[in-house]
Amino acid sequence: MQQIIYFIRKFRYFLLFILLEILAFIFIIQHHSYHNSKFVNSANSITGGVYSTVSNVNDFFKLKSENKRLIEENTRIKNLLNKQDLNYDSTSFKINDSAKYGQKYEYTFAKIINNNYTNRNNSLTLNKGSKLGITSDLGVINSNGIIGVTKSISKNYSTVLSILNNNSKINVRLKNSNHFGTLVWNGEDYNILQLIDIPRQAHIKEGDTIITGGKSAIFPEGITIGAIKDFNFENNQYQNINIVLFNDMSAIGYVQIVKNLERIEQINLEKNTINE
Amino acid sequence: MNSLVLNNSFRFIGLVLLQVLVLNHINLFGFLNPMVYIVWIFLFPIRKSISTLLILSFLLGLSVDFFSDSGGINAAATLFIAFIRLPILKAVLKKSDFDYLLFNLRAISFGKAFLLITILTLIHHFIVFSLEYFSLNSINSIIYNTILTSGITIIISILGIMLFSKKK
Numbered sequence: 195m196q197q198i199i200y201f202i203r204k205f206r207y208f209l210l211f212i213l214l215e216i217l218a219f220i221f222i223i224q225h226h227s228y229h230n231s232k233f234v235n236s237a238n239s240i241t242g243g244v245y246s247t248v249s250n251v252n253d254f255f256k257l258k259s260e261n262k263r264l265i266e267e268n269t270r271i272k273n274l275l276n277k278q279d280l281n282y283d284s285t286s287f288k289i290n291d292s293a294k295y296g297q298k299y300e301y302t303f304a305k306i307i308n309n310n311y312t313n314r315n316n317s318l319t320l321n322k323g324s325k326l327g328i329t330s331d332l333g334v335i336n337s338n339g340i341i342g343v344t345k346s347i348s349k350n351y352s353t354v355l356s357i358l359n360n361n362s363k364i365n366v367r368l369k370n371s372n373h374f375g376t377l378v379w380n381g382e383d384y385n386i387l388q389l390i391d392i393p394r395q396a397h398i399k400e401g402d403t404i405i406t407g408g409k410s411a412i413f414p415e416g417i418t419i420g421a422i423k424d425f426n427f428e429n430n431q432y433q434n435i436n437i438v439l440f441n442d443m444s445a446i447g448y449v450q451i452v453k454n455l456e457r458i459e460q461i462n463l464e465k466n467t468i469n470e
Numbered sequence: 471m472n473s474l475v476l477n478n479s480f481r482f483i484g485l486v487l488l489q490v491l492v493l494n495h496i497n498l499f500g501f502l503n504p505m506v507y508i509v510w511i512f513l514f515p516i517r518k519s520i521s522t523l524l525i526l527s528f529l530l531g532l533s534v535d536f537f538s539d540s541g542g543i544n545a546a547a548t549l550f551i552a553f554i555r556l557p558i559l560k561a562v563l564k565k566s567d568f569d570y571l572l573f574n575l576r577a578i579s580f581g582k583a584f585l586l587i588t589i590l591t592l593i594h595h596f597i598v599f600s601l602e603y604f605s606l607n608s609i610n611s612i613i614y615n616t617i618l619t620s621g622i623t624i625i626i627s628i629l630g631i632m633l634f635s636k637k638k
Binding site: 221236 | 528541542
């Protein structure tokens with residue numbers, strides 16, 4: 195017994211060091227393994243409060259580019275609306291009043307209060323949280339493309355796993371054919387992402403547009419993401435397909451959070467099918 | 471004594487805010503973000519007990535982690551350099567001109583202070599980037615990032631220490 199106490203006294207600093215180091219590694223592992231990292235994230239009230247105070251000032255400098263993006267989106271939506279008016283046949287089109295009937299996606303806007311894009315694993319912080327019905331695993335988009343998927347949620351803030359992250363895998367497809375692939379990031383240039391798992395039957399060429407696949411229950415189908423920059427075709431396989439994003443990940447201000455209202459239904463159905 | 475605690479607390483909060491609000495968004499040449507908050511460990515008085523330094527440096531790293539959503543990467547690295555600070559200091563100063571009570575980074579010669587800061591910064595950055603990439607395939611990126619970011623961190627740290635500490 196005395197020897198144990200002597201041992202602890204002799205190595206007490208080393209033991210404290212090991213203890214704290216183990217704690218740090220538990221945080222790292224927890225951050226990587228759970229969808230909703232429990233403790234260390236910037237969605238709590240202190241970090242969120244500091245970030246939203248600072249972003250109030252920073253916003254002022256982004257007004258110009260943000261306005262330009264908004265007017266572009268408005269123009270596009272107005273054009274779309276006009277086109278649809280022509281197509282609607284007054285006899286077949288009827289407005290159903292019951293709330294959210296037939297609506298599959300619900301959009302909430304949020305402001306990015308912290309954005310990083312130069313690390314290997316990047317994340318963002320938004321100023322909306324569980325108070326407004328935000329949960330984890332919701333898609334985050336803006337008018338130019340996709341941003342990421344929500345991760346940790348607090349009452350007023352939420353963090354987003356950016357597409358510029360080692361753990362981010364987004365289901366995408368080519369716009370002109372139905373070949374699916376996966377969008378990942380190799381950590382080098384924040385405007386260039388990589389497309390993998392494209393079958394060799396697919397015909398791709400430089401400049402082809404990539405859109406979201408709609409196979410996952412997170413993003414709606416058909417959101418434009420980027421265009422193919424270059425690729426190699428070796429051993430009958432596509433390799434190193436680089437995608438240039440339409441979005442500038444270094445200058446994004448306001449985003450929309452997409453909530454799939456039929457997500458639980460879809461996931462439960464898929465789970466039952468596998469179990470049978 | 472009280473002013474010492476007060477000084478270190480202000481420095482702690484100041485450096486964390488400086489790091490997460492300014493330095494994490496510098497993106498020099500597109501990707502370099504200096505991690506200057508470790509200056510707090512260089513300046514922490516030696517005569518304080520080691521356990522205080524270990525716990526506080528763990529909290530320092532953890533606060534940066536909270537802001538930058540990185541799990542416990544900065545906490546692990548900061549804790550490690552806090553633990554090896556004293557052995558490295560002894561090795562650099564060769565024990566001869568070493569005085570526990572009156573130690574001050576400005577009091578020792580510039581070359582030795584520079585060596586100390588360089589070694590600790592390189593180790594810290596190497597741990598941070600290894601844990602961030604966490605794969606042997608990207609060892610090139612890890613070393614490349616470590617060396618470039620360390621260079622910027624060391625320059626800013628030394629300029630900051632020269633500007634903000636009184637010469638004895």
